[in-house]
Amino acid sequence: MVEPLLHTDRLVKRFGGLIATDTVSIDVRPGEIHALIGPNGAGKTTLVSQLTGNLAPDAGTIHFAGSDVTHLPTHARVRLGLARSFQITSVLREFTALENVALAVQAHAGHSFRFLADVRRDETLRAPARQGLEAVGLGARAGTLASVLSHGEQRQLEIAMALAGDPKLLLLDEPMAGMGAEESQRLIGFLRALKGKRAMLLIEHDMDAVFQLADRITVLVYGRAIASGTPDEIRANAEVRQAYLGDETVEVA
Amino acid sequence: MAALLASLRTPRGLIVALILLVFAVLPLLTQAFDQRYLLSIGTRIVIWSIAAISLNMILGYGGLVSFGHAVFFGIGGYAVGILAANGLQSAWLQWPVAIAASILWAALVGALSLRTRGVYFIMITLAFAQLVYYVSAGLEAYGADDGLNISRSRFPGLIDLRDKASFYWLCFVLLLGTLWFCGRFANSRFGFVLRGAKSNDQRMMALGFPVFHYRLAAFTLSGAFGGLAGILLANEGAYISPAMMSWVKSGDLIVIVVLGGMGTLFGPLYGTIAFFVLEESLKPLLDLVHKGWGEYWQIVFGPMLVLIALYARGGIDSLLGRRHG
Numbered sequence: 001m002v003e004p005l006l007h008t009d010r011l012v013k014r015f016g017g018l019i020a021t022d023t024v025s026i027d028v029r030p031g032e033i034h035a036l037i038g039p040n041g042a043g044k045t046t047l048v049s050q051l052t053g054n055l056a057p058d059a060g061t062i063h064f065a066g067s068d069v070t071h072l073p074t075h076a077r078v079r080l081g082l083a084r085s086f087q088i089t090s091v092l093r094e095f096t097a098l099e100n101v102a103l104a105v106q107a108h109a110g111h112s113f114r115f116l117a118d119v120r121r122d123e124t125l126r127a128p129a130r131q132g133l134e135a136v137g138l139g140a141r142a143g144t145l146a147s148v149l150s151h152g153e154q155r156q157l158e159i160a161m162a163l164a165g166d167p168k169l170l171l172l173d174e175p176m177a178g179m180g181a182e183e184s185q186r187l188i189g190f191l192r193a194l195k196g197k198r199a200m201l202l203i204e205h206d207m208d209a210v211f212q213l214a215d216r217i218t219v220l221v222y223g224r225a226i227a228s229g230t231p232d233e234i235r236a237n238a239e240v241r242q243a244y245l246g247d248e249t250v251e252v253a
Numbered sequence: 254m255a256a257l258l259a260s261l262r263t264p265r266g267l268i269v270a271l272i273l274l275v276f277a278v279l280p281l282l283t284q285a286f287d288q289r290y291l292l293s294i295g296t297r298i299v300i301w302s303i304a305a306i307s308l309n310m311i312l313g314y315g316g317l318v319s320f321g322h323a324v325f326f327g328i329g330g331y332a333v334g335i336l337a338a339n340g341l342q343s344a345w346l347q348w349p350v351a352i353a354a355s356i357l358w359a360a361l362v363g364a365l366s367l368r369t370r371g372v373y374f375i376m377i378t379l380a381f382a383q384l385v386y387y388v389s390a391g392l393e394a395y396g397a398d399d400g401l402n403i404s405r406s407r408f409p410g411l412i413d414l415r416d417k418a419s420f421y422w423l424c425f426v427l428l429l430g431t432l433w434f435c436g437r438f439a440n441s442r443f444g445f446v447l448r449g450a451k452s453n454d455q456r457m458m459a460l461g462f463p464v465f466h467y468r469l470a471a472f473t474l475s476g477a478f479g480g481l482a483g484i485l486l487a488n489e490g491a492y493i494s495p496a497m498m499s500w501v502k503s504g505d506l507i508v509i510v511v512l513g514g515m516g517t518l519f520g521p522l523y524g525t526i527a528f529f530v531l532e533e534s535l536k537p538l539l540d541l542v543h544k545g546w547g548e549y550w551q552i553v554f555g556p557m558l559v560l561i562a563l564y565a566r567g568g569i570d571s572l573l574g575r576r577h578g
Contacts, residue, residue, distance in 0.1 A: 075463045079461055092453050095449065103446070103449050114443055118437070165461060
């Protein structure tokens with residue numbers, strides 16, 4: 001059995017009386033796409049926030065790439081190879097698309113206590129940034145301010161930024177949110193091409209995308225992981241059908 | 254060099270070139286027209302510009318509203334003044350000590366205040382500045398509330414700071430150096446991290462930047478240049494007093510940066526010139542209307558600021574047309 005890249009052990013997070021994460025143990029293996037699904041309010045974003053270091057769990061541990069990262073700050077986890085995209089688009093609006101990705105490249109190019117050299121002529125940052133933009137299909141928009149990009153383009157930009165540091169694991173928080181059918185399909189194709197090269201934890205409402213992409217699926221309901229398995233196993237799981245999928249969703253796959 | 258020449262063809266570049274040219278020859282002009290008083294105003298404009306540029310590093314590029322920046326006038330000034338009063342007049346000793354003190358204080362205040370956001374950040378920076386203000390007002394040996402006349406720093410054999418023109422040119426050269434550094438800084442890796450954090454600090458952290466460390470470095474750097482301005486201010490008047498660092502001065506610095514254009518290289522320079530020119534012209538103008546009204550020049554200045562805030566968000570800099578590059 002392969003050593004998992006990411007592993008949470010009985011993670012617990014409470015908000016007052018509410019248990020948002022209820023002893024959740026999940027793992028993501030190298031190269032696989034692991035999807036996290038569940039109805040609204042199931043605690044998916046809370047779980048992701050603990051993985052990224054934006055929220056501290058009340059109990060349990062998080063191991064990533066062989067080390068205990070439970071108490072590491074966000075930027076240190078990113079250095080280890082854990083990148084994320086945001087559910088609500090989060091790009092640097094006052095910067096161009098190219099500058100956004102170049103900053104993401106810069107984050108992994110040693111410290112940035114360099115005060116004099118002009119970053120706008122730094123090909124060691126710009127060349128990989130341009131490649132990253134090409135890869136997600138934004139090559140033609142390199143010089144455009146991020147705030148001017150369409151919603152779908154901003155989502156693509158997010159992915160390019162997350163990929164810039166060559167991460168081991170991508171946390172994708174609803175990457176298809178607000179995308180048109182065509183854009184979604186393009187992104188699905190792009191993510192599928194990445195499969196095997198990079199592990200991904202995919203949080204997504206679009207069941208179509210989930211069943212097309214995921215190697216394994218974990219279902220979260222009221223903070224608890226009620227089931228975990230291959231898409232076929234999840235589709236066949238009676239508890240999942242009752243709690244979440246509903247009969248009409250099943251035919252999707 | 255080609256870029257420099259190209260920028261001269263834009264109205265913006267022309268205005269900058271003109272301002273710097275007038276500044277470069279100001280002592281000759283004031284001498285030719287026998288207006289000594291104007292040279293003293295010019296010197297203060299140059300010194301305040303350095304302070305405003307240093308505040309702009311964190312306020313403009315970092316989006317951090319520090320409401321205690323004048324404290325560095327005080328720390329730089331008092332370091333020079335206290336050493337001078339104890340017979341240590343060599344600038345080679347005074348200036349590094351003053352800058353080091355500013356850096357230390359900035360690092361301490363930054364380390365505590367940068368853990369907070371928004372209004373709390375404003376209040377903490379103000380509180381620390383007030384702390385130094387009241388300590389200086391309690392220094393009986395150094396004039397307490399009244400301040401202290403000091404002798405100017407000595408650069409033996411190099412330059413005599415008592416000579417108004419020489420001192421002015423020294424300040425001007427230091428202003429050029431500060432502008433040069435800030436221009437490079439703004440477009441460096443460091444500057445982009447700072448500006449990125451202003452735009453979206455959550456995103457920058459998620460990209461892997463320890464944003465706090467970069468902000469602390471920027472705050473400290475800003476304090477160092479602020480301390481330099483303090484050194485010069487103490488030498489300009491050969492005088493130090495707590496009033497150098499009153500919170501009103503900190504407010505004036507913010508007003509200058511906002512007026513000139515936050516996050517632009519020359520904005521603080523425009524802002525300082527506008528502030529001093531308006532002060533020096535509105536005062537006599539209002540006094541003409543009614544004796545004694547000059548003191549209340551800010552009654553006219555205030556509404557102008559409101560107009561800038563409402564209709565020219567980018568300050569004076571944005572009125573000069575589109576920026577290029």
